[in-house]
Amino acid sequence: MTIENQVPSVTCGTHGKQPQTFVCVHIIESVKEGEAKGFWWSRSEDGIWDAICNDCNALSQEAFDALGADNIKTICLGCFEDAAALNEIELD
Numbered sequence: 320m321t322i323e324n325q326v327p328s329v330t331c332g333t334h335g336k337q338p339q340t341f342v343c344v345h346i347i348e349s350v351k352e353g354e355a356k357g358f359w360w361s362r363s364e365d366g367i368w369d370a371i372c373n374d375c376n377a378l379s380q381e382a383f384d385a386l387g388a389d390n391i392k393t394i395c396l397g398c399f400e401d402a403a404a405l406n407e408i409e410l411d
């Protein structure tokens with residue numbers, strides 16, 4: 320049993336059924352473009368990964384919140400790992 324089993328899953332065209340993760344839209348763009356834009360990740364107590372790019376990380380909490388829900392997208396854990404690898408980040 321891993322904690323991932325409790326995380327809601329998403330079905331990805333590339334990776335199949337995977338735990339969901341949350342990233343800013345810029346990270347999705349960076350994967351599409353193959354260009355590293357930073358990857359500041361964290362993991363919530365319920366095991367859900369999230370990550371934001373350098374630009375979003377540089378914003379104040381207020382400025383980040385002002386971007387609203389459209390700035391954050393759900394992607395699968397496989398895509399999340401691809402984005403981390405693009406930025407040469409190793410996830411624990």
Ligand SMILES: [Zn+2]
Binds near residue numbers: 343344345346372375
């Ligand atoms: Zn961003």
Ligand SMILES: [Zn+2]
Binds near residue numbers: 335337395398399
């Ligand atoms: Zn995927």
